[in-house]
Amino acid sequence: xxxxxxVRKEYPGGTVAVAGFSLRVPSHSVVALVGSSGSGKTTLxxxxxxxxxxxxxAVRIDDVDVRSLDPVGLRRSIGYVLQAGGLLPHRxxxxxxxxxxxxxxxxxxxxxxDALGLLERVGLDPAxxxxxxxxxxxxxxxxxxxxxxxxADPDILLMDEPFGAVDPIVREQLQAELRALQAExxxxxxxxxxxxxxxxxxxxxxxxxxxxxxxxxxxxxTEILAAPADDFVxxxxxxxxxxxxxxxxxxxxxxxxxxxxxxxxxxxxxxxxEGAP
Amino acid sequence: xxxxxxxxxxLLDSANWDGRGGIGARILEHLGFSAAVVAAACAIxxxxxxxxxxxxxxxxxxxxxxxxxxxxxTLGLLTILGLALGIGLDAPFLALLVLALPPVLAGAYAGxxxxxxxxxxxxxxxxxxxxxxxxxxxxxxxxxxxxxxxxSAALQVISTATLAxxxxxxxxxxxxxxxxxxxxxxxxxGASLLVALLALVVELGFQLVQSAAARRAEPHRAPSGAxxxxxx
Amino acid sequence: MTxxxxxxxxxxxxxxxxxxxxxxxxxxxxxxxxxxxxxxAGSRRxxxxxxTGTGLLYAIPSLPLFIIIPxxxxxxLRSPATIITALTLYGCALLVRGAADAFASVPEDVRLAAxxxxxSRxxxxxxxxxxxxxxxxxxSLxxxxxxxxxxxxxxxxxxxxxxxTLFTDGFQRxxxxxxxxxxxxxxxVAVVLDALCVLAGxxxxxxxxxxxx
Numbered sequence: 001x002x003x004x005x006x007v008r009k010e011y012p013g014g015t016v017a018v019a020g021f022s023l024r025v026p027s028h029s030v031v032a033l034v035g036s037s038g039s040g041k042t043t044l045x046x047x048x049x050x051x052x053x054x055x056x057x058a059v060r061i062d063d064v065d066v067r068s069l070d071p072v073g074l075r076r077s078i079g080y081v082l083q084a085g086g087l088l089p090h091r092x093x094x095x096x097x098x099x100x101x102x103x104x105x106x107x108x109x110x111x112x113x114d115a116l117g118l119l120e121r122v123g124l125d126p127a128x129x130x131x132x133x134x135x136x137x138x139x140x141x142x143x144x145x146x147x148x149x150x151x152a153d154p155d156i157l158l159m160d161e162p163f164g165a166v167d168p169i170v171r172e173q174l175q176a177e178l179r180a181l182q183a184e185x186x187x188x189x190x191x192x193x194x195x196x197x198x199x200x201x202x203x204x205x206x207x208x209x210x211x212x213x214x215x216x217x218x219x220x221x222t223e224i225l226a227a228p229a230d231d232f233v234x235x236x237x238x239x240x241x242x243x244x245x246x247x248x249x250x251x252x253x254x255x256x257x258x259x260x261x262x263x264x265x266x267x268x269x270x271x272x273x274e275g276a277p
Numbered sequence: 278x279x280x281x282x283x284x285x286x287x288l289l290d291s292a293n294w295d296g297r298g299g300i301g302a303r304i305l306e307h308l309g310f311s312a313a314v315v316a317a318a319c320a321i322x323x324x325x326x327x328x329x330x331x332x333x334x335x336x337x338x339x340x341x342x343x344x345x346x347x348x349x350x351t352l353g354l355l356t357i358l359g360l361a362l363g364i365g366l367d368a369p370f371l372a373l374l375v376l377a378l379p380p381v382l383a384g385a386y387a388g389x390x391x392x393x394x395x396x397x398x399x400x401x402x403x404x405x406x407x408x409x410x411x412x413x414x415x416x417x418x419x420x421x422x423x424x425x426x427x428x429s430a431a432l433q434v435i436s437t438a439t440l441a442x443x444x445x446x447x448x449x450x451x452x453x454x455x456x457x458x459x460x461x462x463x464x465x466x467g468a469s470l471l472v473a474l475l476a477l478v479v480e481l482g483f484q485l486v487q488s489a490a491a492r493r494a495e496p497h498r499a500p501s502g503a504x505x506x507x508x509x
Numbered sequence: 510m511t512x513x514x515x516x517x518x519x520x521x522x523x524x525x526x527x528x529x530x531x532x533x534x535x536x537x538x539x540x541x542x543x544x545x546x547x548x549x550a551g552s553r554r555x556x557x558x559x560x561t562g563t564g565l566l567y568a569i570p571s572l573p574l575f576i577i578i579p580x581x582x583x584x585x586l587r588s589p590a591t592i593i594t595a596l597t598l599y600g601c602a603l604l605v606r607g608a609a610d611a612f613a614s615v616p617e618d619v620r621l622a623a624x625x626x627x628x629s630r631x632x633x634x635x636x637x638x639x640x641x642x643x644x645x646x647x648x649s650l651x652x653x654x655x656x657x658x659x660x661x662x663x664x665x666x667x668x669x670x671x672x673x674t675l676f677t678d679g680f681q682r683x684x685x686x687x688x689x690x691x692x693x694x695x696x697x698v699a700v701v702l703d704a705l706c707v708l709a710g711x712x713x714x715x716x717x718x719x720x721x722x
Contacts, residue, residue: 051402076404086399090417090494100403132496148403280580347655348699350662352673353692356680360688436570443666444680453572457667466580469573480568 001027002048002156002190007057009043017043018054019212027062027155030182030189032199034236035209041192044213045158048190049075061156076100079149079157079187084165085141087133093119093144094129100152111151118147123177139170146178150185159191163198175201196237200225208233284466300452300471307448307475310441311434314370318377318430323423326385330419331411339379339386346379351437359444369441376437377430384426388419420490428483435479439472449475512686520675524694527671530661531698533593535654538600543646545601546608547634560606567602571595571663592664592671599660600653607649611642640714647710651703658699662691672698 002025009018018040025031033041046052047059050071059066066074080086087096097118098111116126122143133141142163149157162178163171175198182189193199199206200221207218210232217229225244228234238244242260248268249256255268287293294300329335354375358368392415400414416423442450449472456465513520549559569577574595576586584590615638623637662673672691679687 046402049402051398072404072406074404075402080399080402082395082399082402084395086395086402088396088400088414089393090414090496099405103404103409134495284580344655347652348659348696350659350673350676350692350695352662352665352676353688353695356676357685357688357692359680360683360685432568436572439570439572440663440666443677450572453576454666462580465576469576472573473569473577476568476570477565480565 001025001062002188003060003063004044004047005058005060007044007047007054007059009040009047009052010055016212019214020057021213021215022057023207023215023218025188025190027188028186029204030191030202031205031207032203033190033192033207033209034194034196034199035192035213036194036236038211039209040211040213041209042160045160045190045192048156048158049078049080051075076104076152077154077156079152079154081142081145081149081157081159081162081191083161084138085133085145085148087141087144087148089133092130092132093124093136096133096144097147097151099148104152115147115151118150119144121150122147122181137170138166139174142166142170142174143177146181155188157187157189157191159189161193162191164193164195171198172201178202200237208236280462280466283463284470287463287467288471298451300449303449303451304471304475307435307438307450307472310366310370310447311373311431311438314373314377314434314438315381315427315431317370317374318381318434319427322378322381322426322430323385326382326423326426327389327411327416327419329382330386330389331407331415336386339383343379343383346376349375351376352440352443355437355440355444364445366445366447369438369445369447373434373437373441377434380426380429380433382426384423384429385419387426388422389415391422392418418494421487421494424483424487424490428480428487431479431483432476435472435476512684513690516687520690520694523670523672523674524698527658527661527673527695527698530589530592530596530664530669530671531658531702534596534600535650535657535702537593537597538604538653539650541597542601542604542608543639545605546610546646547612547638549605549609550612556609560609563602563605566598571599571660572666574598575664575667575669587668589669592661592669596657596660600657603653603656604646604649607652608642608646611645611649612638614645615641643710643714647706647714651706654702654706655699658695658702662695 004021004023006020006022007018008016008020010016021040021044023031033044035041043052047054048061048066050066050069053067088099091099094112094115097115098106098108101111101114102108112129116129119126119129124140124143124147128136128140133144136144142165145162149159163174166174179202191202196206203221205218206221206224208216208224210216216236217224217233224233225237225239228237228239234240242263245260246257246265247259249258256264257266257268258264288300296302326339329339351372354372355369358372362368362371396414396418397410400410405413438448439450439453442448442454449468451468452464453468453472456462456468545559549556575591578584578591578594579586579588582590582594584594619637619641620633623633628637661671662676664671665673665677672695675687675691675694679685679691
């Protein structure tokens with residue numbers, strides 16, 4: 001469990017990145033911090049592994065204040081996925097994945113062997129192990145980033161705009177794979193994104209942030225979409241736009257879902273609870 | 278072209294190669310002295326430049342030093358130190374060190390500075406200590422630019438070590454000045470050709486080392502990085 | 510200071526000699542390097558030989574070059590022509606690369622736009638490419654200015670008069686004031702000529718308020 005307890009971050013010069021923020025991220029759940037740039041979401045994420053120290057307040061992991069932990073050891077115990085992977089350009093894919101275990105003292109041979117398994121796990125051909133990051137596509141680099149974060153088998157994964165640098169088709173694919181991986185691994189995942197659809201696609205709980213990391217609304221994706229707390233959240237999630245206002249049209253006994261512009265988006269299947277009319 | 282032939286004849290005359298003060302000994306002297314100066318410049322300049330690049334503190338110092346050193350006339354430095362420290366190798370060593378330090382410092386600084394911020398941030402985020410970050414990430418990625426600085430320094434030192442013979446009895450500048458004084462153009466020109474050749478060999482050697490470093494730093498698109506060069 | 514006041518007329522003369530040896534190679538290397546740099550930037554075939562050649566040229570130490578040039582050209586060893594030729598070669602060694610980088614920095618779409626709006630190649634070079642290459646070109650020219658002014662002094666050891674003569678005379682006669690005067694004046698000349706370049710750059714490129722070094 002990750003707990004933010006009234007954290008505040010003020011930079012010299014008076015800029016307030018986080019005005020006062022509290023949140024509990026339950027173990028084994030996926031929580032998304034969503035907001036536009038300047039909302040302080042990345043600052044919050046970085047407080048967890050002490051890349052940023054709060055001016056006041058505390059971040060606790062399983063009731064231990066992170067300030068009492070050695071930052072380097074703390075960071076090695078937490079998986080971190082960055083936009084575009086944040087890979088080391090001069091090391092091969094396998095060496096990148098093996099970085100943290102090797103830093104922690106595992107032999108390079110063992111760590112590389114484990115890396116091959118992790119590559120398969122994130123959907124990469126182990127034949128890519130000896131390539132360099134720049135020889136991979138954006139989506140492949142992103143997968144390597146996820147594999148590297150998993151290499152030390154951390155309980156917590158932090159993801160900073162993890163799939164922001166890849167095209168929409170690959171992004172959806174990566175999101176689906178992450179969901180499958182999470183169903184299997186059950187990590188505690190905290191991620192930040194400016195893409196509300198990504199938050200809805202991945203998170204158990206979504207936290208919508210205003211400037212200064214003020215919480216505008218938190219809840220499951222369904223709750224937020226069903227009842228945006230105010231105009232800010234409504235505008236942010238696009239409530240009321242053609243894309244979000246779906247209706248059903250009947251065609252030859254099939255029920256087709258269309259959006260506000262009458263564009264079809266899918267077919268409604270009979271649901272056991274609802275029952276066919 | 279007669280002059281060149283005479284010079285070649287002087288160069289190829291085995292009598293000129295032997296003994297103390299012979300061409301062979303002078304070449305070794307020249308290279309050994311230059312190597313010592315460059316090593317000293319690296320010992321001071323690389324840690325300092327890496328520290329400045331890593332911490333981002335002291336940037337203006339690098340800029341002032343590099344542009345200042347370019348304007349400083351080498352011969353003036355050599356002669357003033359020669360007067361102050363007397364005949365011997367101290368004066369040229371110090372003068373050459375003053376010349377070699379700025380490019381090494383600037384290369385190390387610029388190399389570390391050029392490492393992408395995201396790469397540095399990501400390395401910290403996954404739990405590298407500052408030392409591991411410097412050794413495992415910044416230094417290998419900075420290597421091509423850093424070596425470019427060392428290369429500039431080495432060339433400048435080899436070049437200026439010739440001039441050092443004006444104030445001290447050392448290196449290939451010696452036969453050059455002797456020829457100048459005694460009006461022996463063959464000796465003067467022969468020594469000049471030899472120094473030029475030496476500089477070219479060192480330059481080419483550094484090019485090879487630098488492209489090897491670039492292959493390591495950017496394994497996927499070598500050797501374009503090898504062309505980085507810090508002008509001194 | 511007494512030394513300087515007693516030798517003021519000599520120092521003035523050497524300063525004039527120094528300027529006569531520094532300014533021509535700077536201008537000559539600019540005139541030669543711009544077309545060569547454009548050639549290197551525009552043609553793959555010319556790029557490698559030009560840049561490798563000038564790079565190797567730059568590696569040759571100045572003093573040996575002062576002695577090699579008379580052997581090839583037939584100039585007298587102590588003549589200004591020898592120094593000017595050598596320093597022009599150095600200037601080109603730096604500037605051809607600088608000019609190539611400068612022309613390469615002109616965005617391709619701007620070049621295409623010039624062509625599309627009916628500029629001939631000649632007009633495009635003068636009115637579009639050269640002005641846009643200006644800032645990068647200027648920063649390499651400044652490096653050439655400063656290093657040329659410093660290198661002129663080396664000619665003193667073969668007997669060509671310049672501010673460097675203050676070093677050789679001062680060293681042989683043990684007069685520190687002479688050497689110090691030479692160092693200060695050489696740096697001053699470099700700084701003044703560099704400042705002139707910056708001012709000329711500002712006048713010629715009013716759209717760039719700041720010019721980076």
